[in-house]
Amino acid sequence: MSPSKHIVILGNGIAGITCARHLRKGDDKIQITVISGESKYFFSRTALMYVYMGHMKFEHTQPYENWFWEKNRIDLVQDWVEKVDFEGKKLYCQSGKTITYDQLVLATGSKPNKFGWPGQDLTGVQGLYSKQDLELMEKNTESGVKQAVIVGGGLIGIEMAEMLAYKNIEVTFLVRESGFWRNILPEEESEMVGRHIREHHFDLRVNTELEEIISDGSGKVKAVKTKSGEEIPCQFVGLTAGVSPNIDFLKGTELDVDRGILVDQLFQTNLKDVFAIGDCAQFREKPDKNRNLIEQVWYTGRMHGETLAQTILGKPTPYKPGVWFNSAKFLDIEYQTYGQVPADWDESQVLNFYWEHSSGKVCFRMLCDSDGRILGVNNFGFRLRHEFFDKAIREQWSGQKVIQNLDKANFDPEFFAPYISAIQRKYAEENNITMKISKPSFFKRLIGAKL
Amino acid sequence: MKYIQLIGLTLFLTGLLAFTVIPFLGEYTISEAIVLDNTKDIHQEKMKELLAPMYGKEYSSSFSFIRELNQKVDDYNSELKAESKWDQVIWDDYSFPLAKASLSSPVQNHPWLFLFVSIGLTVLGGLFYNLPKFKGEPEGIKNNGIFHSKMKNRGWLGMLTGSYLILFYVILYWFPAYMVNLVWMVEPLSLILSGNPASQWFLYGLIYTLAILVMGVRMFRKYKGNRYQQIRTASVMFFQTAFAFLIPEILVLLNKPYFDFKNIWPLDYSFFYDYRIETLTSSGAIGMFMLIWGILLIVVGVPLFTYFYGKRWYCSWVCGCGGLAETVGDPYRQLSDKSLKSWKIERYLIHGVLVLAVVMTALTIANYFSAFSFLGNVTNQLHSFYGFAIGSAFAGVVGTGFYPFMGNRVWCRFGCPLAAYLGMVQRFKSRFRITTNGGQCISCGNCSTYCEMGIDVRWYAQRGQNIVRSSCVGCGVCSAVCPRGVLKLENGPEEGRINEMPILIGNDSVKLNA
Ligand SMILES: Cc1cc2nc3c(=O)[nH]c(=O)nc-3n(C[C@H](O)[C@H](O)[C@H](O)COP(=O)(O)OP(=O)(O)OC[C@H]3O[C@@H](n4cnc5c(N)ncnc54)[C@H](O)[C@@H]3O)c2cc1C
Numbered sequence: 001m002s003p004s005k006h007i008v009i010l011g012n013g014i015a016g017i018t019c020a021r022h023l024r025k026g027d028d029k030i031q032i033t034v035i036s037g038e039s040k041y042f043f044s045r046t047a048l049m050y051v052y053m054g055h056m057k058f059e060h061t062q063p064y065e066n067w068f069w070e071k072n073r074i075d076l077v078q079d080w081v082e083k084v085d086f087e088g089k090k091l092y093c094q095s096g097k098t099i100t101y102d103q104l105v106l107a108t109g110s111k112p113n114k115f116g117w118p119g120q121d122l123t124g125v126q127g128l129y130s131k132q133d134l135e136l137m138e139k140n141t142e143s144g145v146k147q148a149v150i151v152g153g154g155l156i157g158i159e160m161a162e163m164l165a166y167k168n169i170e171v172t173f174l175v176r177e178s179g180f181w182r183n184i185l186p187e188e189e190s191e192m193v194g195r196h197i198r199e200h201h202f203d204l205r206v207n208t209e210l211e212e213i214i215s216d217g218s219g220k221v222k223a224v225k226t227k228s229g230e231e232i233p234c235q236f237v238g239l240t241a242g243v244s245p246n247i248d249f250l251k252g253t254e255l256d257v258d259r260g261i262l263v264d265q266l267f268q269t270n271l272k273d274v275f276a277i278g279d280c281a282q283f284r285e286k287p288d289k290n291r292n293l294i295e296q297v298w299y300t301g302r303m304h305g306e307t308l309a310q311t312i313l314g315k316p317t318p319y320k321p322g323v324w325f326n327s328a329k330f331l332d333i334e335y336q337t338y339g340q341v342p343a344d345w346d347e348s349q350v351l352n353f354y355w356e357h358s359s360g361k362v363c364f365r366m367l368c369d370s371d372g373r374i375l376g377v378n379n380f381g382f383r384l385r386h387e388f389f390d391k392a393i394r395e396q397w398s399g400q401k402v403i404q405n406l407d408k409a410n411f412d413p414e415f416f417a418p419y420i421s422a423i424q425r426k427y428a429e430e431n432n433i434t435m436k437i438s439k440p441s442f443f444k445r446l447i448g449a450k451l
Numbered sequence: 452m453k454y455i456q457l458i459g460l461t462l463f464l465t466g467l468l469a470f471t472v473i474p475f476l477g478e479y480t481i482s483e484a485i486v487l488d489n490t491k492d493i494h495q496e497k498m499k500e501l502l503a504p505m506y507g508k509e510y511s512s513s514f515s516f517i518r519e520l521n522q523k524v525d526d527y528n529s530e531l532k533a534e535s536k537w538d539q540v541i542w543d544d545y546s547f548p549l550a551k552a553s554l555s556s557p558v559q560n561h562p563w564l565f566l567f568v569s570i571g572l573t574v575l576g577g578l579f580y581n582l583p584k585f586k587g588e589p590e591g592i593k594n595n596g597i598f599h600s601k602m603k604n605r606g607w608l609g610m611l612t613g614s615y616l617i618l619f620y621v622i623l624y625w626f627p628a629y630m631v632n633l634v635w636m637v638e639p640l641s642l643i644l645s646g647n648p649a650s651q652w653f654l655y656g657l658i659y660t661l662a663i664l665v666m667g668v669r670m671f672r673k674y675k676g677n678r679y680q681q682i683r684t685a686s687v688m689f690f691q692t693a694f695a696f697l698i699p700e701i702l703v704l705l706n707k708p709y710f711d712f713k714n715i716w717p718l719d720y721s722f723f724y725d726y727r728i729e730t731l732t733s734s735g736a737i738g739m740f741m742l743i744w745g746i747l748l749i750v751v752g753v754p755l756f757t758y759f760y761g762k763r764w765y766c767s768w769v770c771g772c773g774g775l776a777e778t779v780g781d782p783y784r785q786l787s788d789k790s791l792k793s794w795k796i797e798r799y800l801i802h803g804v805l806v807l808a809v810v811m812t813a814l815t816i817a818n819y820f821s822a823f824s825f826l827g828n829v830t831n832q833l834h835s836f837y838g839f840a841i842g843s844a845f846a847g848v849v850g851t852g853f854y855p856f857m858g859n860r861v862w863c864r865f866g867c868p869l870a871a872y873l874g875m876v877q878r879f880k881s882r883f884r885i886t887t888n889g890g891q892c893i894s895c896g897n898c899s900t901y902c903e904m905g906i907d908v909r910w911y912a913q914r915g916q917n918i919v920r921s922s923c924v925g926c927g928v929c930s931a932v933c934p935r936g937v938l939k940l941e942n943g944p945e946e947g948r949i950n951e952m953p954i955l956i957g958n959d960s961v962k963l964n965a
């Protein structure tokens with residue numbers, strides 16, 4: 001079996017690895033090589049925090065056992081690529097090795113944003129993206145850190161705060177917006193997470209921006225200064241103000257780049273036989289009116305990989321994302337979202353329904369268009385079924401139909417509190433309609449959790 | 452809070468120390484009367500003669516006493532064996548009853564005091580330690596630091612705990628004569644409950660039950676916000692206390708056969724042994740009821756309940772082995788091996804044990820109906836082999852002693868023949884499955900890490916495939932620890948339950964099998 005062609009994938013994250021797996025599924029012959037400097041084996045970046053907190057060992061974050069790659073004849077190379085010769089189809093690695101390709105897939109992921117703050121390169125100041133970042137964070141917080149400041153209130157920020165709390169480090173959280181993740185979350189949800197952050201004894205400061213990071217004179221951080229002039233002493237600073245495509249080594253080449261590597265709907269770059277997927281790719285045109293030009297989540301990385309594999313296998317397949325979904329966990333509160341729920345909306349165009357449980361830790365929001373058809377939902381503190389909302393949103397169900405059938409969407413474990421019926425009751429009341437309220441079985445009512 | 456926990460820890464360790472020291476107390480003096488009281492008629496004469504040189508001598512340690520006693524019997528036996536007089540050999544091991552009767556120790560005078568100082572303090576300490584756990588913390592997953600722990604990640608504390616447990620089991624199963632002090636300590640309790648003197652099994656049952664109760668309290672604390680975990684923990688606590696411990700003892704008090712209504716063949720491998728069948732058939736209506744109940748559980752109960760709820764109805768809600776694994780074993784659940792290789796080994800081993808149990812039972816029954824003419828000797832040897840290798844070594848020593856090394860379900864996963872049977876029903880004819888939530892999995896690995904059965908849950912979750920595995924005991928912990936709400940234990944229609952070629956939703960570009 002002589003290889004028909006050699007596909008080299010640069011980056012072994014979810015995008016690159018998914019692409020490699022589907023290439024092998026679809027073609028037994030092609031030669032596949034995956035290169036990454038970070039680690040030899042694919043691991044789940046999303047689980048880095050759990051390694052730090054002792055929930056898992058690093059090896060647990062690897063979704064496939066090590067024999068998997070050999071069995072599927074996916075060659076793994078651990079090396080940093082420093083230069084690409086697109087003309088000669090050659091990669092130059094840090095170790096001095098060169099690798100030639102017939103087709104190249106760039107899946108180089110992201111890197112943490114640094115906005116040129118004074119002091120951003122001091123010891124004890126770092127972002128969290130890679131395995132190396134995790135190791136650095138373990139080293140930086142090994143001893144002598146009592147206070148830490150997190151700059152930027154996003155998903156990685158709250159993860160970092162939780163990690164630091166594990167080491168009993170006092171955390172101050174600087175958020176530029178008026179509430180936690182307020183650029184994505186509506187006010188009530190943002191408030192809810194904010195309350196929970198404070199419940200965990202983090203000092204959450206909204207409307208606060210970083211001015212500079214102050215050195216102790218020996219190159220280590222000793223405090224940060226905010227725009228309002230306040231100085232907060234700290235021995236560690238987490239920079240989590242977003243990420244951007246990791247493409248520095250590709251800038252200034254014949255490859256067309258903007259913030260990310262520019263691609264069309266087939267993930268083709270301006271160069272023949274060169275593709276880009278995952279966090280590092282930037283679409284020339286939005287793949288869908290509700291989507292961004294750069295998609296920086298796990299799920300989209302996976303879908304890019306699945307889709308591109310088809311194109312390389314000779315079935316040109318444009319990227320058509322389905323109904324949006326995402327999820328996260330804010331300390332103890334789980335969050336899922338399906339469809340479109342923006343941070344703010346035009347009241348005249350959008351019908352809003354919001355329910356919050358008296359505990360202040362569980363809530364549900366549904367937005368509908370002015371005709372009453374569902375646009376999207378947010379749920380916090382309880383679980384809803386992806387399949388249900390994928391269908392409801394795709395088929396443009398009316399909000400009433402969604403709520404009426406909400407018990408079918410319940411994804412909480414058995415015996416959990418019947419939030420669904422509370423939501424239905426509130427919806428019926430607000431809209432002055434009668435609705436059959438879903439009731440859990442007698443047994444569940446007897447021993448299950450109460451509202 | 453820390454303060455109370457510290458006191459708890461101190462009490463626990465004090466109790467454990469007392470428990471460890473108590474077996475060394477007292478002196479042993481044997482007499483002819485003791486020998487006659489504690490040996491079978493056929494052996495009385497011989498034993499009386501063999502042990503005569505020991506009469507009246509005071510032995511200050513159990514070691515010298517038991518060594519000499521065994522020596523005397525062994526010498527006699529080897530002579531007979533050399534002459535091939537097999538039928539005269541004394542096969543019975545009298546060391547436990549003789550040691551128990553020969554002991555004179557302060558424990559006998561103050562059994563309640565010693566019980567309190569040892570087991571009592573460990574229980575109290577355990578409660579003090581567990582009750583304030585996570586107090587003042589919001590509800591949530593409490594797995595912080597598990598892999599940094601010396602206890603829960605095969606550190607020195609775990610090794611020490613495992614070694615202690617193994618030692619305890621070895622003594623319990625094969626050298627119970629060394630723990631007669633401990634048995635004396637629970638004598639009055641046994642008299643109250645069953646009217647009978649205590650055996651090492653009564654002691655073991657008591658410790659076992661208390662361990663499940665104390666560590667069950669820990670489960671309530673750890674899974675504060677998780678109703679499913681709390682209810683199933685309450686369930687195993689109840690079944691262990693009532694069905695495995697109290698009811699059988701009370702039955703004996705009422706002159707009925709000792710019977711654990713929730714123990715099912717082939718886990719209860721001796722259910723069809725002739726002496727047990729005889730006990731039941733000679734105990735009137737209630738005995739008959741027990742026999743029929745036991746058989747109904749096997750042929751109707753297991754398939755029916757497993758069809759509706761999966762094997763979890765037994766393994767993580769009712770079973771005693773499961774009860775211990777889910778409470779005492781919970782801190783070690785992450786140590787199970789998740790590799791494909793261990794799954795292969797698991798299937799060979801567990802089905803091997805099932806075949807062995809079935810063959811042995813079939814022989815036993817054939818033997819019974821042929822009035823012991825059919826392969827009588829082979830059956831007996833099989834019984835003792837199974838009892839030793841599977842019943843004691845595998846289920847006890849490895850099953851529990853290996854918690855800190857290989858996780859809390861070693862026996863349930865690799866050995867239990869009932870689990871194999873339940874598993875077959877669960878795999879092929881059941882409404883139970885773990886549903887995955889569309890495309891929401893981020894492959895983080897929490898689920899696989901915390902699956903005590905070593906199921907690589909993530910493998911399925913990340914490709915959107917339902918988890919339908921014969922070994923899943925439905926503990927629900929994978930679902931609890933998943934940070935993205937991907938897993939749900941469900942009973943539902945059989946249609947679409949097994950989806951070998953799942954499609955991840957959310958990508959309209961292609962419809963692909965993940
Ligand atoms: C802490 C954290 C938590 C997250 N949590 C979530 C979450 O809960 N949900 C979610 O949807 N998303 C989450 N994300 C985002 C998600 O992980 C990313 O969107 C996703 O991993 C991107 O995948 P990728 O394959 O595009 O790139 P990456 O996973 O970044 O992979 C790129 C790889 O390429 C390698 N590479 C780059 N350049 C070179 C070079 N020149 N030579 C050699 N190798 C190179 C890198 O070392 C890296 O290994 C999280 C991210 C982080 C950092």
Ligand code: SF4
Pocket residue numbers: 885901902903904905906908918922923924925926927928929930
């Ligand atoms: S798969 Fe989940 S429910 Fe089943 S045994 Fe493993 S952790 Fe428990």
Ligand code: SF4
Pocket residue numbers: 891892893894895896897898899908909912913932933934935936937938
């Ligand atoms: S814990 Fe949840 S998100 Fe993580 S791998 Fe398992 S199913 Fe996926």
